[in-house]
Amino acid sequence: xxxxxxxxxxxxxxxxxxxxxxxxxxxxxEVIIAKxxxxxxxxxxxxxxxxxxxxxxxxxxxxVPDDFNAPxxxxxxxxxxxx
Numbered sequence: 001x002x003x004x005x006x007x008x009x010x011x012x013x014x015x016x017x018x019x020x021x022x023x024x025x026x027x028x029x030e031v032i033i034a035k036x037x038x039x040x041x042x043x044x045x046x047x048x049x050x051x052x053x054x055x056x057x058x059x060x061x062x063x064v065p066d067d068f069n070a071p072x073x074x075x076x077x078x079x080x081x082x083x
Contacts, residue, residue, distance in 0.1 A: 008034035 014021060014033045021031045021043055030045035070082070 005066075008032040008037070008039050011035045011040070 009017075009021065009031060011033055014031075016063050025043040027032050027046050028045060032044060033041040071077075
């Protein structure tokens with residue numbers, strides 16, 4: 001479902017109230033800026049930056065068995081295959 005468009009704010013009013021409009025956009029409200037009644041720009045919040053992956057967080061906390069990659073026995077393999 002699409003968000004309904006916000007009421008357009010003229011460019012003079014946007015310059016006067018820029019701090020308030022940026023705060024509204026940061027809180028999720030889309031702000032349309034118009035010039036002579038024609039929509040020209042959209043002020044929207046930035047997407048949250050992806051956090052970098054931290055490798056090795058479980059080092060020393062878990063143990064992978066030596067036979068982890070060993071082939072399954074016939075009975076277990078048959079259960080996975082639905083036989």
